[in-house]
Amino acid sequence: MKKIPLKSHHQFFGDRTTGYFGGQYIPEILRPALLELEEAYKHIFPSKPYQKELQELSKHFISRPTPLIYAQNVSKILGNEIYLKFEGLANTGAHKINNALGQVLLAKKMGKKHIIAETGAGQHGLAVAACCAKLGLACEIYMGAIDANRQRPNVFNIELFGAKLISVSSGSQTLKDAVNETLRVWSKRSQDTFYVLGSALGPYPYPDLVRDLQSVIGREVKRQCKEYFQGLPDYLVACVGGGSNAIGFFRDFIQEESVKLIGVEAGGIGEAMGENAARMDKKSTSSVGIAQGYKSIFLQDTHGQLSPTHSISAGLDYAGIGPQLAFLGTIGRIQFLSAQDKEALYALQFFAKNEGIIPALESSHALAGVIKICEKVKNKKIIANVSGRGDKDIFITAKALKPTEWRLFLEEEIERIKGV
Ligand SMILES: *Cc1c(COP(=O)(O)O)cnc(C)c1O
Numbered sequence: 399m400k401k402i403p404l405k406s407h408h409q410f411f412g413d414r415t416t417g418y419f420g421g422q423y424i425p426e427i428l429r430p431a432l433l434e435l436e437e438a439y440k441h442i443f444p445s446k447p448y449q450k451e452l453q454e455l456s457k458h459f460i461s462r463p464t465p466l467i468y469a470q471n472v473s474k475i476l477g478n479e480i481y482l483k484f485e486g487l488a489n490t491g492a493h494k495i496n497n498a499l500g501q502v503l504l505a506k507k508m509g510k511k512h513i514i515a516e517t518g519a520g521q522h523g524l525a526v527a528a529c530c531a532k533l534g535l536a537c538e539i540y541m542g543a544i545d546a547n548r549q550r551p552n553v554f555n556i557e558l559f560g561a562k563l564i565s566v567s568s569g570s571q572t573l574k575d576a577v578n579e580t581l582r583v584w585s586k587r588s589q590d591t592f593y594v595l596g597s598a599l600g601p602y603p604y605p606d607l608v609r610d611l612q613s614v615i616g617r618e619v620k621r622q623c624k625e626y627f628q629g630l631p632d633y634l635v636a637c638v639g640g641g642s643n644a645i646g647f648f649r650d651f652i653q654e655e656s657v658k659l660i661g662v663e664a665g666g667i668g669e670a671m672g673e674n675a676a677r678m679d680k681k682s683t684s685s686v687g688i689a690q691g692y693k694s695i696f697l698q699d700t701h702g703q704l705s706p707t708h709s710i711s712a713g714l715d716y717a718g719i720g721p722q723l724a725f726l727g728t729i730g731r732i733q734f735l736s737a738q739d740k741e742a743l744y745a746l747q748f749f750a751k752n753e754g755i756i757p758a759l760e761s762s763h764a765l766a767g768v769i770k771i772c773e774k775v776k777n778k779k780i781i782a783n784v785s786g787r788g789d790k791d792i793f794i795t796a797k798a799l800k801p802t803e804w805r806l807f808l809e810e811e812i813e814r815i816k817g818v
Pocket residue numbers: 492493494521522596597598637638639640641642643644713714758760761785786787
């Protein structure tokens with residue numbers, strides 16, 4: 399692929415019609431809704447009242463700024479200075495709420511009464527439902543029927559926030575079908591309804607709006623670094639699903655060319671098609687394509703059909719990647735690694751035991767990336783974005799790490815329920 403100089407990167411996104419990646423590849427029926435969103439993004443979003451309210455809610459509702467933790471014990475073991483930006487302390491447990499809050503607030507300022515959103519594992523749905531409860535908007539969360547069945551705890555919490563969960567039983571009954579259903583509903587009801595999209599992808603202006611809302615992560619990090627050391631870090635490391643925590647973390651460092659930016663994708667259980675979700679690191683099974691409203695790099699077959707993917711972490715289990723990361727990867731500004739399921743599980747235990755934090759399985763991929771980098775370099779300043787906390791993963795991690803004890807606990811729990 400042709401190398402594109404970094405200086406000209408602005409012409410490749412922030413664009414509705416063309417662009418090497420990104421764009422707005424949508425059915426005509428969605429055009430008015432996206433044009434209205436574009437107007438709001440250009441005029442309401444940068445306005446003083448909106449930004450002021452966003453900042454206040456970020457502080458008092460999300461609990462920002464989240465801390466930058468010096469990981470002293472791990473640093474000693476790995477021979478580098480390692481810092482953790484802990485987004486897991488944000489309300490609802492992950493960075494997703496930075497984006498959800500910004501979009502729900504924008505919807506409110508636009509005079510919309512209803513919020514709709516898609517969700518795969520349920521983390522985005524949970525964040526959106528919490529923000530709707532806080533700001534008093536009606537909320538519908540679309541979830542593939544299979545996902546809704548296997549993500550019971552999130553479904554339970556989404557409903558606790560007063561949102562309506564709509565189980566989508568078309569197609570493969572997973573995230574891709576939930577996205578299609580949400581778009582279909584939005585095209586009919588955009589007059590009074592706002593679609594809150596969950597990652598830095600989809601048709602313009604969503605990737606730009608989500609990047610701007612998540613860039614609070616990197617801005618805080620830049621400030622917080624100063625409490626620990628002079629100058630810039632050497633490495634920033636983030637996990638990459640759709641790409642929103644990574645682009646938000648990297649945003650303020652893209653022009654600082656001495657800072658190495660590392661994205662870590664899901665290496666799953668192997669290199670073959672369907673065994674992972676590595677679009678940038680395993681280039682043999684991915685290529686440029688157009689899906690779900692945008693042009694980017696997708697895991698797809700020779701007919702352009704999106705491939706099945708696998709990851710132990712639901713948030714990284716997606717065939718596409720946001721257009722900004724695809725672009726920055728293509729020009730070499732971001733390097734991509736992948737971490738396998740078992741490497742993420744190892745990193746989870748290693749950081750929990752030595753630093754007293756439980757990272758989400760997604761974030762554990764970034765931490766596995768840190769361990770890999772430390773095998774090659776010493777005495778560098780490395781900051782990892784811990785995009786979420788791992789409480790939500792107990793049904794997966796307990797089963798993987800303590801299968802017998804976990805099974806016994808669940809069986810006993812069923813017996814206890816029978817008693818009441
Ligand atoms: C959803 C999720 C991700 C992946 O999404 P991005 O858009 O790539 O950030 C990563 N970490 C956590 C904790 C998540 O919930």
